[in-house]
Amino acid sequence: MSAQAEKLDVSVWRGDSDGAYQTFQVPAYESQTILDVVSWIQQYADPTLTYRFACRVGMCGSCAMMVNGRPRWTCRTHIKTVVKDGAVQIGPLRNLPVIKDLAADMDPFFDKWVAAGGVHAPSGSRYDPIEPVDPAGPERTEASAGIECINCSVCYAACDTVAGNADYLGPAALQRAWTLYNDAKHDARESILDAVSGTGGCHNCHSMGSCTVYCPNELDPMSAIAGLKRETAKNFFRKRG
Amino acid sequence: MRPSRAHPLWLAFVLHRVSGVALALFLPVHFWVLSYALTQPEKLDRFLSFADQPLVKIAEFGLVFLLAVHLAGGLRLMAMEWLPWSGPQKSLAAGAVGAALLLSGAFFLQVISV
Numbered sequence: 001m002s003a004q005a006e007k008l009d010v011s012v013w014r015g016d017s018d019g020a021y022q023t024f025q026v027p028a029y030e031s032q033t034i035l036d037v038v039s040w041i042q043q044y045a046d047p048t049l050t051y052r053f054a055c056r057v058g059m060c061g062s063c064a065m066m067v068n069g070r071p072r073w074t075c076r077t078h079i080k081t082v083v084k085d086g087a088v089q090i091g092p093l094r095n096l097p098v099i100k101d102l103a104a105d106m107d108p109f110f111d112k113w114v115a116a117g118g119v120h121a122p123s124g125s126r127y128d129p130i131e132p133v134d135p136a137g138p139e140r141t142e143a144s145a146g147i148e149c150i151n152c153s154v155c156y157a158a159c160d161t162v163a164g165n166a167d168y169l170g171p172a173a174l175q176r177a178w179t180l181y182n183d184a185k186h187d188a189r190e191s192i193l194d195a196v197s198g199t200g201g202c203h204n205c206h207s208m209g210s211c212t213v214y215c216p217n218e219l220d221p222m223s224a225i226a227g228l229k230r231e232t233a234k235n236f237f238r239k240r241g
Numbered sequence: 242m243r244p245s246r247a248h249p250l251w252l253a254f255v256l257h258r259v260s261g262v263a264l265a266l267f268l269p270v271h272f273w274v275l276s277y278a279l280t281q282p283e284k285l286d287r288f289l290s291f292a293d294q295p296l297v298k299i300a301e302f303g304l305v306f307l308l309a310v311h312l313a314g315g316l317r318l319m320a321m322e323w324l325p326w327s328g329p330q331k332s333l334a335a336g337a338v339g340a341a342l343l344l345s346g347a348f349f350l351q352v353i354s355v
Binding site: 068069070160206207208209210212213220222223226229230233 | 245246248250251254318321322323325327330
């Protein structure tokens with residue numbers, strides 16, 4: 001029980017984009033995640049604290065926040081790994097409008113996901129025979145590399161290109177586009193190249209790699225975007241040739 | 242709030258930008274000085290004797306390093322975007338800096354030994 005005597009100084013963002021940090025004293029426990037700390041504040045200190053979570057096991061992608069200045073999935077990060085001198089700062093995701101406190105408005109993130117051609121268009125119906133897909137084939141390998149994305153927006157919050165260009169589609173949307181481009185059962189593969197080569201498209205990426213560094217599922221959006229750059233460029237020369 | 246950026250590929254990005262801007266500033270000056278060979282050879286000779294000073298040699302080392310690191314870093318980016326593999330980018334970025342140091346170091350040893 002000695003661990004409970006310890007207190008953490010937890011600064012959480014309050015209000016909308018014009019808000020400020022408010023510090024709470026939160027008891028420290030063994031095996032405590034960042035989300036546990038935020039939940040403690042909401043349950044025991046201030047019930048008006050707004051934040052978002054659902055599954056608590058790293059599958060739904062709802063609970064991402066900025067923790068000490070870097071984006072993290074809060075349900076799968078132990079508070080011990082981020083506390084510095086007994087203190088931690090928790091804010092809403094960067095590069096997105098703040099609704100209130102720790103809840104960021106995810107609309108721009110998902111709007112761009114759709115704008116990049118991310119909605120699946122089936123190439124057949126349930127009445128067609130199932131076409132076999134070789135799981136080890138080169139196309140399927142590229143597609144499979146990105147399918148574990150949980151749309152938590154950590155990469156979007158980490159990206160400096162998104163911060164500098166509001167039109168840029170961002171790493172998650174472009175990785176989704178690359179996944180569908182390599183999916184043999186997607187029926188709109190050519191239109192993806194048009195969707196990702198516009199003003200906010202893949203060629204804005206400066207390959208800083210923050211998306212790949214911070215992705216909690218250890219995916220590699222930077223390489224997916226490089227793949228889109230390659231295919232859009234090839235397509236451009238094919239059209240001219 | 243800004244995410245911590247101290248990771249190798251972000252630093253490689255900054256190095257590529259800074260070296261690119263430095264070279265863009267250097268090249269017009271370079272051609273301007275070279276033009277003296279045609280217009281005012283005596284002025285060029287004065288500049289070349291000024292360039293023999295040790296401090297200028299160290300600056301030249303920096304210049305060759307920036308040129309080499311921009312070249313090697315650019316080749317890394319082109320390989321990533323044009324070849325159908327992405328490779329270990331952190332190691333490749335470190336290799337680009339290493340190759341640039343080797344090249345500029347060899348240049349520096351050569352100019353100070355003359």
